[in-house]
Amino acid sequence: MELIFEKSVPGRRAVRLPMSDVPRAGDLPDSLSRTEAPGLPEVSELEVVRHFTELSRRNFSVDTTFYPLGSCTMKYNPKALEEAVRPFARSHPLLPFLPSGERFVQGSLGLIHELTRLLAEITGMDEFSCQPLAGAHGEMAGMMMIAAYHRSRDDRRRYVVVPDSSHGTNPATAAMVGYEVVTVPTAPYGDMDLDAFRKAMNPEVAAVMMTCPNTLGLFNPHVAEICDIAHRNGALVYCDGANLNAVLGKVRPGDIGFDAIHVNLHKTFATPHGGGGPGSGPVGVKKHLAAFLPSPRVERRADGSYVIGEGGEESIGRLANFFGNFGILARAYAYITMLGREGLIEVSERAVLNANYVMARLKEWYDLPFAGPCMHECVFSASRQMKQEIHAIDIAKFLIDRGFHPPTVYFPLVVREALMIEPTETESRATLDSFIDAMIEAAKLAGTDPDSLRRAPRTTPVTRLDETRAAREIRVCHQGG
Amino acid sequence: MSRSGYSPHTPAEIREMLDVIGAGNIADLFATIPPGLGAGSFDLPEGMSEFEMLDRMEALAARDRRDMVSFIGGGCYEHLIPAVVDHLAGRAEFSTAYTPYQPECSQGTLQALYEYQTAICRLTGMEASNASLYDGGTALAEAALMALRITGRKKLVVDGSVNPFWRRIVRTYLASLDAELVEIAPAHGVLDRDAAFACLDDRVAGVMVQNPNFFGSIEDFSDLASAARRHGALLVSAVYPVSLGLVKSPGSMGADIALGDGQCLGNPAAFGGPSFGFMAVRKEHIRNLPGRIVGETVDREGKRGFVLTLQAREQHIRRQRATSNICSNQSLCALRGLVFLAALGKDGVAELAGLNRDKAEYAKGVLAAVRGVEVMNNAPTFNEFTLRLPMEADAAVERLLGKGMAAGMPLARHYAGMENCIVVTVTEKRSRRQIDRLAAALEEILWS
Numbered sequence: 068m069e070l071i072f073e074k075s076v077p078g079r080r081a082v083r084l085p086m087s088d089v090p091r092a093g094d095l096p097d098s099l100s101r102t103e104a105p106g107l108p109e110v111s112e113l114e115v116v117r118h119f120t121e122l123s124r125r126n127f128s129v130d131t132t133f134y135p136l137g138s139c140t141m142k143y144n145p146k147a148l149e150e151a152v153r154p155f156a157r158s159h160p161l162l163p164f165l166p167s168g169e170r171f172v173q174g175s176l177g178l179i180h181e182l183t184r185l186l187a188e189i190t191g192m193d194e195f196s197c198q199p200l201a202g203a204h205g206e207m208a209g210m211m212m213i214a215a216y217h218r219s220r221d222d223r224r225r226y227v228v229v230p231d232s233s234h235g236t237n238p239a240t241a242a243m244v245g246y247e248v249v250t251v252p253t254a255p256y257g258d259m260d261l262d263a264f265r266k267a268m269n270p271e272v273a274a275v276m277m278t279c280p281n282t283l284g285l286f287n288p289h290v291a292e293i294c295d296i297a298h299r300n301g302a303l304v305y306c307d308g309a310n311l312n313a314v315l316g317k318v319r320p321g322d323i324g325f326d327a328i329h330v331n332l333h334k335t336f337a338t339p340h341g342g343g344g345p346g347s348g349p350v351g352v353k354k355h356l357a358a359f360l361p362s363p364r365v366e367r368r369a370d371g372s373y374v375i376g377e378g379g380e381e382s383i384g385r386l387a388n389f390f391g392n393f394g395i396l397a398r399a400y401a402y403i404t405m406l407g408r409e410g411l412i413e414v415s416e417r418a419v420l421n422a423n424y425v426m427a428r429l430k431e432w433y434d435l436p437f438a439g440p441c442m443h444e445c446v447f448s449a450s451r452q453m454k455q456e457i458h459a460i461d462i463a464k465f466l467i468d469r470g471f472h473p474p475t476v477y478f479p480l481v482v483r484e485a486l487m488i489e490p491t492e493t494e495s496r497a498t499l500d501s502f503i504d505a506m507i508e509a510a511k512l513a514g515t516d517p518d519s520l521r522r523a524p525r526t527t528p529v530t531r532l533d534e535t536r537a538a539r540e541i542r543v544c545h546q547g548g
Numbered sequence: 549m550s551r552s553g554y555s556p557h558t559p560a561e562i563r564e565m566l567d568v569i570g571a572g573n574i575a576d577l578f579a580t581i582p583p584g585l586g587a588g589s590f591d592l593p594e595g596m597s598e599f600e601m602l603d604r605m606e607a608l609a610a611r612d613r614r615d616m617v618s619f620i621g622g623g624c625y626e627h628l629i630p631a632v633v634d635h636l637a638g639r640a641e642f643s644t645a646y647t648p649y650q651p652e653c654s655q656g657t658l659q660a661l662y663e664y665q666t667a668i669c670r671l672t673g674m675e676a677s678n679a680s681l682y683d684g685g686t687a688l689a690e691a692a693l694m695a696l697r698i699t700g701r702k703k704l705v706v707d708g709s710v711n712p713f714w715r716r717i718v719r720t721y722l723a724s725l726d727a728e729l730v731e732i733a734p735a736h737g738v739l740d741r742d743a744a745f746a747c748l749d750d751r752v753a754g755v756m757v758q759n760p761n762f763f764g765s766i767e768d769f770s771d772l773a774s775a776a777r778r779h780g781a782l783l784v785s786a787v788y789p790v791s792l793g794l795v796k797s798p799g800s801m802g803a804d805i806a807l808g809d810g811q812c813l814g815n816p817a818a819f820g821g822p823s824f825g826f827m828a829v830r831k832e833h834i835r836n837l838p839g840r841i842v843g844e845t846v847d848r849e850g851k852r853g854f855v856l857t858l859q860a861r862e863q864h865i866r867r868q869r870a871t872s873n874i875c876s877n878q879s880l881c882a883l884r885g886l887v888f889l890a891a892l893g894k895d896g897v898a899e900l901a902g903l904n905r906d907k908a909e910y911a912k913g914v915l916a917a918v919r920g921v922e923v924m925n926n927a928p929t930f931n932e933f934t935l936r937l938p939m940e941a942d943a944a945v946e947r948l949l950g951k952g953m954a955a956g957m958p959l960a961r962h963y964a965g966m967e968n969c970i971v972v973t974v975t976e977k978r979s980r981r982q983i984d985r986l987a988a989a990l991e992e993i994l995w996s
Contacts, residue, residue: 068655068659070666072666081891082891082896084896087906087907091902092908092909100795101792108894115636115890118890125654125655126655130644131640139647144643150602152818157816159616159626159817159819160821161620161622162616162618165945165958167946177611191588200682200683201874201875203863203873211723239863239868244725285580315590316590317578317581318581319587319590322585322587323585333876340645341878342654343648343877345878346876383720384719385716385717387686388624389624389821390820393819394822395821401605404596405596405598405601406554407593408590414554416577420557420574424568426569439580440579463650472650473650493555495561527652527653527655528655529851529853532846532854533846534651538858538859538860541834543834544665544677
């Protein structure tokens with residue numbers, strides 16, 4: 068399919084701008100002027116519409132296909148959320164920074180404040196900031212607060228401990244905040260190895276970062292003990308809240324002993340993933356970290372009005388242009404409002420039911436490295452199929468031909484040939500059954516006709532793409548028309 | 549039955565599924581959670597229908613003053629958004645997909661992001677763009693880290709006329725790292741060149757400027773780029789994409805890294821987000837870019853296709869040695885930016901920039917004609933400029949708010965000695981009548 072730039076014809080134009088009602092200004096001096104107009108496409112409005120409509124048809128998405136991409140929580144995003152955010156489209160984020168300007172944005176400020184209270188109750192934390200713009204940004208806020216906490220106590224610490232099953236963002240975040248990373252292996256039962264963890268702990272460890280439930284979809288029964296060991300060493304414990312959708316109303320990280328958490332609103336609270344974002348990653352903490360939260364903060368006065376708090380000396384400071392991805396905050400607030408207490412509990416119950424159902428029906432066909440009941444996702448290995456020289460990637464591409472987005476493959480890194488399936492609560496048993504049938508068909512074909520898997524996908528606009536070539540002959544910007 | 553409406557399970561299906569699993573009831577599925585760890589509380593309101601929820605949202609939004617005539621910008625701008633932007637970027641095939649890890653069933657997102665990268669390169673005059681970052685301020689912080697990484701040095705220089713919120717974000721990002729940040733106090737609304745050249749030495753990793761800057765001034769930084777290069781430092785230039793329809797690009801000034809906020813390209817103000825950050829560099833720096841990058845390649849039959857590329861820079865592969873921890877970016881907002889740029893096209897973008905400058909120059913003229921008011925900028929401006937009032941800016945702005953006008957951003961909280969100054973923003977959305985009304989209202993509060 069042609070690029071929009073290849074469809075460009077000089078002199079063609081889509082949108083017409085309003086006539087000017089003021090005189091034309093004099094030209095900028097030559098030294099400041101652009102000599103040539105930027106080489107943007109010249110196309111009609113219908114060409115723009117056809118182009119992007121055609122592109123959209125080359126995507127799998129939750130609205131068109133089952134999308135069990137493990138760890139990403141690709142659940143249905145209610146359409147009402149899109150409507151909920153529209154009335155706020157014109158609110159300007161600098162208005163509350165003008166003298167007495169806060170009174171003109173009480174709705175937006177109030178929404179942010181109410182959301183922080185709801186998230187605090189859901190996670191068992193004391194305070195929240197909605198400023199972080201994605202999960203990894205929330206992690207960074209959390210780790211910066213932990214670093215600031217230790218600094219405030221004149222306590223120099225060098226290390227952050229993470230399990231080897233962790234999301235890549237955890238060690239990457241620790242490094243961005245200036246820490247050295249210590250990795251603890253996974254024990255045969257699927258949780259962080261407790262003995263290895265004990266050995267890794269010492270008074271130079273600043274923090275432990277854990278996902279709860281973990282990335283293998285398991286709830287670690289020793290999680291409270293791990294928090295306890297960390298605290299006895301003077302370290303704090305950070306919860307990667309990416310998997311909060313498994314335990315709503317069941318456990319709260321704050322009750323367990325975690326000191327800080329981020330919540331991925333685009334996962335647990337059903338906001339659309341947008342082809343890679345925007346997400347939103349509010350960060351929550353216990354009281355002892357509250358002074359370090361990012362600024363500015365939205366505060367509620369005794370008379371019920373909302374004001375901007377600039378945060379004290381100890382705040383880590385500003386982390387984003389304004390108040391976070393407000394449009395995503397508003398959608399998540401709308402979602403929590405609609406589902407309410409019972410609805411949120413149901414989210415986790417049905418998500419866990421669906422994952423266990425998929426696991427039960429597929430476990431005779433695929434190896435399950437860590438058996439036992441799972442939470443909201445299950446991780447298989449294609450190690451059995453490897454004997455026929457079929458890899459997880461071949462199974463993934465075959466599923467595309469059957470009309471399913473593949474599970475997450477090759478993550479977590481601790482599982483060889485991982486296939487990580489997260490069905491979510493919004494899928495019906497019938498959908499799960501047809502996905503399971505396709506997975507079983509793939510397992511059978513691995514024995515009978517492995518080439519048919521290696522040839523997949525055949526139904527997509529392109530067949531398998533040469534990623535090595537893309538990285539070798541770098542072409543990231545179109546040249547010419 | 550489902551209480552929320554979004555889970556499809558009937559009680560009979562739940563029973564059958566539990567039987568397949570071999571569990572007695574739903575509670576059995578949570579048996580791995582030790583009994584002592586149960587939620588201490590889960591005190592949330594009851595749920596409601598979407599109709600009741602939407603009423604509540606409308607009631608909340610009604611507490612925002614939605615008809616304020618706005619002359620504030622400061623990183624978030626009110627621009628026209630063509631109808632096609634909502635309609636096309638709003639298509640669920642884009643909005644309900646995720647990061648295109650499986651390229652064959654994500655060619656829509658991947659090709660769109662490749663086109664986005666191309667559009668950003670052409671606008672900025674740079675050679676390689678990533679597929680978006682969070683916002684302008686965090687893009688500046690990532691550029692600072694990138695300069696440290698590329699040069700292996702520990703000192704950064706930033707012009708004090710860069711957006712103060714963005715500078716604050718850079719300080720937040722640097723707080724736990726072994727790096728020094730030198731801020732140069734601005735002179736008459738532009739970079740103090742003597743001071744900037746004086747602090748350039750072989751220890752500097754990068755010099756960060758903004759064009760137009762927070763005061764609205766436009767400058768040519770070609771001399772600074774060459775000086776930085778002589779010392780082995782990088783020139784990092786934040787830019788306002790709409791201005792690039794008229795203003796010389798950072799690429800042609802010799803910048804090494806160009807970045808900015810893309811809200812102005814087809815994204816509503818929405819109380820400050822979601823927006824998107826963009827970043828583009830000279831080719832030699834591509835392996836140091838943070839975030840996703842889409843590259844062109846071929847499939848098994850030689851047909852052109854697109855994939856996420858140079859992933860060995862990223863957190864999911866490189867973990868603690870990644871160029872950044874960023875995972876989710878602001879893809880859908882970047883797509884809005886691309887549709888916006890395609891809908892306006894080559895001439896439209898230049899025309900839009902001209903319209904902004906014309907309106908702002910007109911406003912500058914009528915406001916500076918108010919007795920006692922003077923323009924502070926010592927340089928040409930684009931669609932923002934700084935005024936010095938004959939009274940405290942906070943008091944003036946507060947009184948004008950009472951008349952339904954957000955007249956500008958007072959500078960007292962950001963710059964010592966600028967208690968009487970405001971930055972006024974005038975986009976194409978402001979009419980001559982609104983501008984005249986602002987001038988009249990200002991005249992009135994100053995002199996009657």
